[in-house]
Amino acid sequence: MNVLALDAAGRFSLTALRRSDETFYATSVYGQGAVRAVYSSVDQVLETGGLKVSDLDAIVVNTGPGSWTATRIAVTYTAGLAFGAGLRVYGYSGFALGKRIDARGVAFIDQLGKTVAEEGAGDAGFIVNLFVNEDGASYLADRRAWMDEMLKLGAEALAAGEPGDPLELRTTYFQEFLAGARN
Amino acid sequence: MGLVLGIETACDDTAAAVVDDELRIRSSVVWGQKQTHQAFNGVVPELAARRHAEVIMQVVKQALDEADVCLSDLSAIAVNNQHGLVRSVVVGVATARGLAVSQGLPLIPLHHVEAHVFSAIMSNPELFEEHICLAVAGGHNALIHVHEIGDYEVIGRTLDDSAGEAFDKVGSYLGLPFPAGAQVDALARGGNPKAYDFPRPKIKDGTLNFSFSGLKTPVRMVAEKLQSQDSAADVAASFERAVVDVLIAKTLAAAELRGVKQVSVVGGVACNTLLRQDLPKAAAERGIKVTLTPPRLCTDNAAMVAGLGQYKLRHGAVSKLDIDATPNAPLGRRAANYRPNQG
Numbered sequence: 001m002n003v004l005a006l007d008a009a010g011r012f013s014l015t016a017l018r019r020s021d022e023t024f025y026a027t028s029v030y031g032q033g034a035v036r037a038v039y040s041s042v043d044q045v046l047e048t049g050g051l052k053v054s055d056l057d058a059i060v061v062n063t064g065p066g067s068w069t070a071t072r073i074a075v076t077y078t079a080g081l082a083f084g085a086g087l088r089v090y091g092y093s094g095f096a097l098g099k100r101i102d103a104r105g106v107a108f109i110d111q112l113g114k115t116v117a118e119e120g121a122g123d124a125g126f127i128v129n130l131f132v133n134e135d136g137a138s139y140l141a142d143r144r145a146w147m148d149e150m151l152k153l154g155a156e157a158l159a160a161g162e163p164g165d166p167l168e169l170r171t172t173y174f175q176e177f178l179a180g181a182r183n
Numbered sequence: 184m185g186l187v188l189g190i191e192t193a194c195d196d197t198a199a200a201v202v203d204d205e206l207r208i209r210s211s212v213v214w215g216q217k218q219t220h221q222a223f224n225g226v227v228p229e230l231a232a233r234r235h236a237e238v239i240m241q242v243v244k245q246a247l248d249e250a251d252v253c254l255s256d257l258s259a260i261a262v263n264n265q266h267g268l269v270r271s272v273v274v275g276v277a278t279a280r281g282l283a284v285s286q287g288l289p290l291i292p293l294h295h296v297e298a299h300v301f302s303a304i305m306s307n308p309e310l311f312e313e314h315i316c317l318a319v320a321g322g323h324n325a326l327i328h329v330h331e332i333g334d335y336e337v338i339g340r341t342l343d344d345s346a347g348e349a350f351d352k353v354g355s356y357l358g359l360p361f362p363a364g365a366q367v368d369a370l371a372r373g374g375n376p377k378a379y380d381f382p383r384p385k386i387k388d389g390t391l392n393f394s395f396s397g398l399k400t401p402v403r404m405v406a407e408k409l410q411s412q413d414s415a416a417d418v419a420a421s422f423e424r425a426v427v428d429v430l431i432a433k434t435l436a437a438a439e440l441r442g443v444k445q446v447s448v449v450g451g452v453a454c455n456t457l458l459r460q461d462l463p464k465a466a467a468e469r470g471i472k473v474t475l476t477p478p479r480l481c482t483d484n485a486a487m488v489a490g491l492g493q494y495k496l497r498h499g500a501v502s503k504l505d506i507d508a509t510p511n512a513p514l515g516r517r518a519a520n521y522r523p524n525q526g
Contacts, residue, residue, distance in 0.1 A: 033507045035273050039280055053285050068229065069270055072236045073277040079240050080281020084254050167240045171233070 001158065002051060004059045005150035006042060008074035009066020009094055012139050013037045015045040016147035018155065024049045025147060027136035034070045038077055053085045058164060060154035063091040065174040072171050079166040088164025090157045092150070093172040100149060185258035187496060188246065188282070189489025190239075192275030193267025193295045193510075194322055195220060195231045196482070197238050199246035201257075202489035204497075206305050210249035211479070211486040214242050217362065224361045225351070232270035239278050246485070254282060259289045259501060261492025265512035266295035267322070272510040280506055289501035291492040295483075296323055296514050301332070301494065302480040302487035303447035310474055315443050317434045320450030320482075321347030321362070326391050326437045327514070329447075332494060335515030338437055339391025346426050346452045349395035353422050356399075356406035357415050367419045368456050374413075374420030379405055381425040383432075391437050398425060427457045431465050438471050447474045453481040 005016040013028040026048065028041035046052065061078045064071040075091065082089035140147075157164060186209065191198040200211040216234045220226050247253065262279035264272060276292075283290045299318050304310040316327040324346050326339035344352075347364060354363020357370065381401055384394045402422050409415055430452075438446050446466060452458065453476050463473040480487055495501070 035276050035280070036505075036507045038277065039284075069232070069273060072232060072270075073273050076236050076239060076274050077277040077281045080278040081285050082281075083240055083244070084282040084285025167244060169240070171236055173233075 001155055002056045003151050003154040003158070004042070004045070004056050005061070005147055005154060006038070006059065006074050006078055007062040007143075007147065007150065008034075008038050008070040009062050009064050010139070010143075012136050013041040013070065013074070014140060014143060014147055015041040016151055017045045017049040017051065018151040019049045019051060022049070023148065023151065025140055025144065027140045029136060030070060034067075034073050038070060038073045042077070042081075053081055053087075056085070056087055058154045058158045059087055059089045060150045060157075061089065061091050061169070062097065062150065063093050063170065064172040065094060068173075075169055075171045079169045082164070082166040082169075087166075088158060088162070089166045089169055090154050090162065090164050091169045091172075092153060097146065097149060097153070100153070185493070185496065186250070186252055186256055187291070187489045187492040188243070188254075188257050188260045189485035189487070189492055190243065190260065190262045190275045190279045191295070191298070191483060191485040191488045192235045192239065192271045193263055193483060194271060195226045195234070196484070197235045197242050198483060198485035198488075199239075199243045200485035200489045201246055201250035201252060202486055202493055204493055206490050206493060208486045208490075209252070210246045211484055212242050212246045212249065213482075213484050214238050217360075221360050224355050226268070228268045228270050231268060232274055235271050235274040239274055243278065243282070254286050254288075257286070257288055259291050259492060259496045261291040261293055261488050261495070262506075263295040263298060263488055264292040264506055264508050265510065266514075267510050269508060269510045272508045276506060276508045280504060283504060289496070290504055290506055291495050291500065292502050292506050293488065293491055293495065294512060294514055296325070297335070298487040298491045299449040300327060300329060300335070300447070301491040302484075303449050303474050303476045304332070305480065305487065305490045306477055307447070307474040310445060310447055312445065313443055314445035314447055315434065315438045315441060316447045316449060317430060317453075318450050319346050319430060319448070319452040321345060321351060321364070323450065324393055324395075326433060328437070328441055328443070333515065337514060338441070339393065339433055341393040341395060343394050343396035344399070346393070346395055346430060347450070349399055349426060350452065352399050353402050353406070353419070356403045357409075357419060364451060365454065367423065368454070370416050371419040371423040372456065374416030374418070376420040376424035378417035379421035381421050383425050383429050386429050386432050391433055391440070393429065393433060395426065398422070423455070423457050427455065427461060430458060431462050434462065435466060435469060435471065438466075439469065444470060445472050445474070447476065449476045449481065451482045454478045
């Protein structure tokens with residue numbers, strides 16, 4: 001099973017590719033423009049893994065919240081790839097992923113949502129890790145588990161026969177999460 | 184038969200279309216966002232981008248379905264990557280690149296205003312020859328000397344607001360919902376264009392430039408004191424008369440200055456009833472022929488993008504998928520300093 005994962009919600013565009021028993025990773029910085037950064041990271045990981053889009057079985061994408069423009073590009077780019085190649089594409093919010101990766105995240109995210117809802121984002125007391133001075137390699141190293149979990153989610157969704165319709169793929173915005181419209 | 188899919192997301196219309204190699208429009212789908220922006224009396228860029236991202240795949244699918252084709256039937260995908268709101272433009276570019284990569288299709292990046300110029304050519308092939316194009320809409324307002332396709336010289340432009348912006352603003356003064364251009368036009372049909380003598384900005388300044396910002400103030404002052412709907416119609420008609428007088432005077436001056444006998448009018452304001460009625464008459468008196476773009480190609484659409492894409496495909500102007508959004512790109516190589524977004 002070949003699965004591609006894309007996360008452009010943070011400071012770099014991150015990709016991971018699961019090809020049989022091997023996993024490949026790539027990063028791309030936004031300094032070159034968000035559109036180019038997103039597709040470059042996808043091109044790069046496919047090239048490293050020796051696969052074409054048509055060789056994939058599914059794509060997984062972080063639908064946000066995060067960098068509005070880069071996340072939106074990631075969502076629309078993967079929808080285009082999936083629609084064109086007849087692939088399934090699965091979108092998960094960063095919160096859904098965070099809760100799954102670390103049980104401690106459930107309490108943190110629930111508390112974060114509650115605090116922001118009650119006090120506003122300015123007083124929530126959390127740091128968005130967008131502007132931390134970190135190079136691509138260490139950024140990726142910190143997030144390998146995250147990307148691996150995305151690949152795992154994609155493989156599970158595909159095995160379960162979830163539709164993964166590219167026409168239904170949507171970006172997740174923080175306000176929607178707070179309003180309970182998305183999970 | 185070579186088919187090109189066009190994708191357009193410059194502002195607040197999400198559009199996709201399929202055009203064949205004889206420039207016949209096989210499908211043209213436009214998904215507007217009027218309701219999203221009406222409460223703000225103008226386009227909110229972030230909201231526009233969100234709506235584009237939500238619907239673009241459905242719009243593309245509908246365009247393919249209506250043309251009764253699959254992606255594998257296409258020869259190329261054309262996309263506007265050079266003009267508009269950056270957050271909106273990137274949605275179209277990302278989608279087009281994703282579709283192109285998945286099918287191994289060439290990408291044709293192009294300029295939104297150039298696609299508008301081409302929309303007139305799609306209805307009159309004589310315009311492949313040298314002509315003057317009045318491009319007038321909400322986001323751009325320019326007089327372009329089209330030497331040939333791809334060779335443009337911007338010889339006049341607005342120094343502040345476009346005519347389309349002025350129509351929308353005057354509409355709001357008259358209590359009409361955004362976007363108000365078509366409604367001001369409809370209201371003006373029942374009004375007296377001589378009721379108010381609004382200024383004709385820069386009409387005799389000896390340049391080909393426009394300025395519509397200053398016209399709004401006297402219109403607003405009159406509109407604020409209005410008592411009846413009849414008076415509103417008079418204001419709309421008088422305002423429209425002033426704008427159209429300027430557009431006609433500058434366009435014909437441009438044609439005469441350049442010794443060109445063909446003129447085209449493109450963009451959303453090209454739908455205006457008075458402009459469509461009076462420009463051909465005034466031009467005919469000076470031996471100039473006018474091509475009015477069909478209304479469905481005037482407002483933002485992807486058929487013009489796909490049509491220009493066909494032309495560029497034929498002439499080898501395709502990208503190696505190395506594309507990015509450059510939404511403030513100049514129009515044509517002769518117009519290095521012209522940025523439509525800056526007026």
